Amino acid sequence: MSDNGAVTGGVIKYARDNIDTDVIIPGQYLKIHDYAELATHAMEGLDGDFHSKAKNASFIVAGRNFGCGSSREHAPIALAHSGIKAVAALSFARIFYRNAVDGAFLLPIEIGEDAYEGTSEGDVITIDVKAGQMRNETTGRRYEIKPFSEIIGKIIEAGGLFRYGMQQQQQQKQKQQQPGS
Amino acid sequence: MAQNASTLFEKIWDSHEVLRKGADGPSLLYVDRHMVHEVTSPQAFEGLRANGRKVRRTDLTVATMDHNVPTTPGERRLPMADQTSDLQVRTLEENCREFGVRLFGMDSPDQGIVHVIGPQLGITLPGATIVCGDSHTSTHGAFGALAFGIGTSDVEHVLASQTVWMQKPKPLEIMIRGSMSVQRAVTAKDVILYVIRKIGTDGGAGHVAEYRGQAVSDMSTEQRMTICNMSIEAGARAGLVAPDEKTFEYLRGRTYTPENYEEMVSAWKKTLRTDSKASFAKRYEIDAGRIAPQVSWGTNPGMTCDVTEEVPDPAEYGGGDRSREDSARKALQYMGLEPGTPMTEIPLDRVFIGSCTNARLEDLVEASRAVRGQKIARGVRAMVVPGSQAVKRSAEEMGLDAVFKDAGFEWRESGCSMCLGMNPDILMPGERCASTSNRNFEGRQGTGGRTHLASPVMAAAAAVNGHFVDVREMDMQDGAV
Numbered sequence: 001m002s003d004n005g006a007v008t009g010g011v012i013k014y015a016r017d018n019i020d021t022d023v024i025i026p027g028q029y030l031k032i033h034d035y036a037e038l039a040t041h042a043m044e045g046l047d048g049d050f051h052s053k054a055k056n057a058s059f060i061v062a063g064r065n066f067g068c069g070s071s072r073e074h075a076p077i078a079l080a081h082s083g084i085k086a087v088a089a090l091s092f093a094r095i096f097y098r099n100a101v102d103g104a105f106l107l108p109i110e111i112g113e114d115a116y117e118g119t120s121e122g123d124v125i126t127i128d129v130k131a132g133q134m135r136n137e138t139t140g141r142r143y144e145i146k147p148f149s150e151i152i153g154k155i156i157e158a159g160g161l162f163r164y165g166m167q168q169q170q171q172q173k174q175k176q177q178q179p180g181s
Numbered sequence: 182m183a184q185n186a187s188t189l190f191e192k193i194w195d196s197h198e199v200l201r202k203g204a205d206g207p208s209l210l211y212v213d214r215h216m217v218h219e220v221t222s223p224q225a226f227e228g229l230r231a232n233g234r235k236v237r238r239t240d241l242t243v244a245t246m247d248h249n250v251p252t253t254p255g256e257r258r259l260p261m262a263d264q265t266s267d268l269q270v271r272t273l274e275e276n277c278r279e280f281g282v283r284l285f286g287m288d289s290p291d292q293g294i295v296h297v298i299g300p301q302l303g304i305t306l307p308g309a310t311i312v313c314g315d316s317h318t319s320t321h322g323a324f325g326a327l328a329f330g331i332g333t334s335d336v337e338h339v340l341a342s343q344t345v346w347m348q349k350p351k352p353l354e355i356m357i358r359g360s361m362s363v364q365r366a367v368t369a370k371d372v373i374l375y376v377i378r379k380i381g382t383d384g385g386a387g388h389v390a391e392y393r394g395q396a397v398s399d400m401s402t403e404q405r406m407t408i409c410n411m412s413i414e415a416g417a418r419a420g421l422v423a424p425d426e427k428t429f430e431y432l433r434g435r436t437y438t439p440e441n442y443e444e445m446v447s448a449w450k451k452t453l454r455t456d457s458k459a460s461f462a463k464r465y466e467i468d469a470g471r472i473a474p475q476v477s478w479g480t481n482p483g484m485t486c487d488v489t490e491e492v493p494d495p496a497e498y499g500g501g502d503r504s505r506e507d508s509a510r511k512a513l514q515y516m517g518l519e520p521g522t523p524m525t526e527i528p529l530d531r532v533f534i535g536s537c538t539n540a541r542l543e544d545l546v547e548a549s550r551a552v553r554g555q556k557i558a559r560g561v562r563a564m565v566v567p568g569s570q571a572v573k574r575s576a577e578e579m580g581l582d583a584v585f586k587d588a589g590f591e592w593r594e595s596g597c598s599m600c601l602g603m604n605p606d607i608l609m610p611g612e613r614c615a616s617t618s619n620r621n622f623e624g625r626q627g628t629g630g631r632t633h634l635a636s637p638v639m640a641a642a643a644a645v646n647g648h649f650v651d652v653r654e655m656d657m658q659d660g661a662v
Binding site: 015016017018020021022023026027028030031032033044045046063064065068069070071072073091093094095098099102103149150151160161162165 | 202206207224263266269314315318331333346383387413504505507508601602603607620622623624
């Protein structure tokens with residue numbers, strides 16, 4: 001990540017809706033505790049070349065309802081440990097979104113039809129959360145991304161749910177220690 | 182605080198909200214019941230250990246092992262053949278011992294699929310908030326509980342604090358009018374598959390669904406569990422049904438039913454329902470009387486049709502939506518199906534009757550109606566996997582094991598089994614299966630496996646015939662022994 005929080009990298013595009021957790025990380029691998037090994041099976045249900053492609057890519061671009069299905073946190077973990085920094089999709093299934101944020105594994109970025117249609121496999125894009133922008137460096141086009149809600153933004157900034165909770169606790173303690181408060 | 186008219190979901194939510202960040206911010210919800218299984222809990226316990234934390238409420242936490250365990254009779258012991266499964270199961274045992282969590286292990290008479298044993302043991306209660314590291318936690322909503330799946334980070338958070346952060350979803354009404362009884366052999370599974378087909382796999386996104394209407398009132402508690410179970414397949418955060426006498430009776434006298442249960446029932450009767458003037462953010466209406474037995478043809482549960490229909494043409498299915506058309510084309514390719522093929526002419530290799538959707542006693546009774554006195558078709562391998570050891574015992578007392586075994590079915594030990602390809606029960610590449618489970622995703626039941634979702638009676642009849650049949654036309658034995 002650069003200083004301003006923007007990430008630049010290559011795109012792997014899956015032009016389909018409903019990419020489910022069973023293709024992101026098939027059930028038989030949920031027993032694997034080593035994340036590097038888990039990552040070698042990421043997207044295996046859909047794309048056997050994903051792991052090698054991910055070496056030169058930082059993003060997945062996909063359609064609606066990405067991550068539908070199971071509550072397995074292994075899904076964002078397997079993608080993150082393959083080198084994916086963000087999934088840019090038209091929409092996300094609730095638990096996948098939550099898991100991605102909670103563990104600060106990767107950024108779930110909601111994009112519009114224009115960005116989805118305007119991005120192809122192999123394009124280089126920059127996702128700049130602070131600017132609320134996705135830039136396609138290959139085509140030169142810019143797209144707006146849906147901003148994170150305040151709390152989601154804070155959890156991401158803190159580096160996950162637990163760190164966020166600890167920060168909150170510390171802030172509260174500091175407040176209590178201030179005289180007169 | 183004076184209450185305006187509220188939905189059942191809102192009432193449960195409000196009574197569990199510990200705090201809220203700002204007007205629209207997420208809420209910290211108190212968790213009444215936390216159910217834990219072997220797959221999504223190891224890292225959570227590891228996190229507790231690394232930070233020197235304890236399980237805050239061991240009395241509200243229970244664990245079982247269901248996803249990985251073999252269902253082959255005689256093989257349910259350690260060490261298990263699969264080393265990684267063995268490790269995961271042992272890890273859960275050790276974690277439960279170390280942290281003092283009650284475990285229904287592989288050899289427990291109460292072991293079973295977590296969503297089957299919760300209600301069976303009286304752990305699931307109306308009006309409660311229930312979480313589990315499993316998306317099908319929505320099953321418990323059938324009891325008027327607010328129950329939803331969480332990921333492993335949240336499992337750790339709940340273990341440590343007995344609370345979970347959540348943005349308040351919106352209330353969704355799914356009104357199922359009419360009566361199912363007008364059509365024999367149309368089941369709760371057909372209703373929920375039909376609902377998902379109509380509203381889409383993200384039709385419930387951002388919402389908690391309340392199932393209402395005559396058909397839902399008519400349903401048994403176990404049928405309601407089937408409906409609520411698949412709420413997640415419609416993208417809903419959870420699904421629930423207002424509790425009634427059937428609900429209260431189901432939980433009465435179970436092993437862990439609270440001592441003051443009758444007092445609780447009196448209180449629930451006053452509070453646990455949607456006020457007549459409450460409003461829902463979104464509504465769908467379905468006429469149960471029009472629902473035929475459903476079978477999925479594609480690779481998500483929304484890709485479903487009536488058993489009397491044909492495999493759809495992708496262009497027609499897409500209806501001008503390119504992405505929808507593409508999905509259908511890819512699905513048919515994966516499924517090895519040609520448009521225009523009657524659903525009743527697709528030959529099957531396997532039949533799986535089981536899972537948290539359809540492996541309770543009523544499901545097995547239903548399925549047995551199509552099997553009694555019959556033999557399964559040549560070349561078909563069929564198995565029945567009861568949802569819990571208790572379901573298995575009850576079914577055996579009714580003689581259902583003999584009915585299935587005589588017909589050529591395998592009668593197995595309880596667990597998640599072939600629903601999700603994590604244990605030895607999997608499909609081989611290209612094998613086609615009629616399954617009473619909840620997901621027909623690519624590879625869900627094993628790499629290259631092809632899943633057709635259907636009700637227990639439809640799956641059982643398919644086993645006998647080697648292909649799907651319209652069970653409404655079958656002359657079925659009355660399996661209600």
